[in-house]
Amino acid sequence: MSRSSSSLPEESISNKGFVAKTFIAFLVFGALMIVGWSTFKWINMQPQEAGALKPLRKTLDFNEKVFSGIFNANHLVKEYPVSQAVKRVRVNGMDGLRDSVNEASWRLKVVRAAGDTLQLTLNDIKQLPKKDIVFDFKCIEGWDQVTHWGGVPLKTFMEHYHLDKQSKMNYLGLVTPDKGYYVGIDMPSALHPQTLLCYEMNGKPLPVNQGFPLRLIIPVKYGIKHLKRIGTMFFSNNKPADYWAERGYDYYAGH
Amino acid sequence: MKKIVHKHPLAIRWFHWFNFPVLTCMIWSGLLIYWANDVYKIGWNNKTLIKFFPEDFYKALHIPYHLAEGMSWHFAFMWLFAINGLLYILFTIFSGQWRFLLPNKKSFREAWMVLLHDLHLSKYTPPQLKYNAAQRIAYTAIVIMGIGSLLTGLAIYKPVQFSRIAWLCGGYAAARAEHFILTIGYVLFFLIHIVQVIKTGWNNFQAMITGFEIIKPTVQKASHE
DSSP states (O other): OOTGGGSOOEEEEOHHHHHHHHHHHHHHHHHHHHHHHHHHHHHHHSOEETTEEHHHHHHHHHHHHHHHHSOOTTOOOOBOOGGGSOSSOOOOOOTTOOSOOOTTTOOEEEEEETTEEEEEOHHHHHTSOOEEEEEEEEOTTSOEEEEEEEEEEHHHHHHHTTOHHHHTSSEEEEEOTTSSOEEEEEHHHHTSTTOEEEEEETTEEOOGGGTTTOEEEOTTBOGGGSOSSOOEEEEESSOOOOTTGGGTOOSOOBO | OEEEEEOSOHHHHHHHHHHHHHHHHHHHHHHHHHGGGOOOEEEETTEEEEESSOHHHHHHHTOTTOHHHHHHHHHHHHHHHHHHHHHHHHHHHHHSTHHHHSOOTTHHHHHHHHHHHHTTSOOOOOOOSSSOHHHHHHHHHHHHHHHHHHHHHHHHHOTTTTHHHHHHTTSHHHHHHHHHHHHHHHHHHHHHHHHHHHHHOHHHHHHHHHSEEEOOTTSOSSOOO
16 A cells, blocks of 8 residues: 555644634534435425425426336346146236126227227227237236236237327227226337237136236336236327326336 | 544445435335345245235235336336446456455455454454455455346346346346345345444544545554444
8 A cells, every 4th residue: 555545644733723614514514414415305295296295296397208228129028837827826906997798799999080980899909919928927016927818919900000190109009898997008019029909818808806817018018017907008109097097106117 | 633444435435325216216226126026035835934924014015006107116226226236346456446456366265363352352453544344345245246236137028139148147037036035135234234333432433524534543543444
């Protein structure tokens, strides 16, 4: 160790100077602590915007800009062998599933434009090329589960039904038939190759509590975005309403 | 006349005191998030020694059912924690302050002597410049822990975009556990730190605010914390 780095600078000062220096330092320190505390109090006093304090909601929106900026459709979610998928899949909410549903009368309504709605049966969707995915499903609550799903990639679906103009819009919205649950998805995440319109779990038709007949599986998002029992699909350049984002959660909720 | 020694540069005092409330906010908001899936415990088989955390602890701190609130604070203050921490590291590198902080070859042996001295098991006072060997290890470890929190945090927050970081952490679930353990580490660090600061006394403590310490003619120049 060199001499210069092994000693701290020393100085002789008058008693008066010492008292003044100490006093000023503590004054500035106290003032900064008050500024810090007031900032915290100020944030806490701000009105809420969509269930979150306004400055924090603004930061969540800023985070969305940052992290959707680095989103890369080539970054794939890790897939697992089917044998690793759990048999007892966790059910974490029944919002939007409280009405009864039957396959014969159910239709997927795709709103191509105002007054132009495509109506599809489950069979129509099953005609498209199927993809299976076994991935680590993650909930914002902090738990995760390796689960096995099957369906048609949303990207394939949109190409098949010539939804090219729609796929150039900023967002895709999904709503349950009873309108009790709804999500908005940014288009790059919706068109991610692992995003599925899903009708199978563990190789069998979806159970009712997992969104029979058709749900969204979007591995690049937290569970809150994996809407169960899709009724209507629409496209928009503005953020579609989102159930949990209205209740204080991050709109983007992406990985 | 008084003789003083300039111990802590202004920048380091700023980083220290800015980090304190920010880290407190991160730990508090982290608790609000953790509560939603509070699976960690110390125990074996069906026997639980310590559950993180007992119901009374949650209730006393008003933790339950604030997941969304916790996330909104956590994902805002993460920027302040990360930026302040990175600036601190850059400052210590470019100012040469790292020389006072990084442990060297002798530090690990000396740290043992510091421990014995602090526990009043040995009368030998280990050499002390700005920081003694135990402090060098502790203050370097806390920086590594900070980097660890940042990396494990990113692995939980964006496990696909930062899949390499998640892989380094041993996967998503492992990253979450590591993130939690590091937080417990901060709390333990804090408790020891406070005890040591109180033990060492006013002259040492006030230096973290004023930057300088009085050199008492009879006492060794730099003291503990």
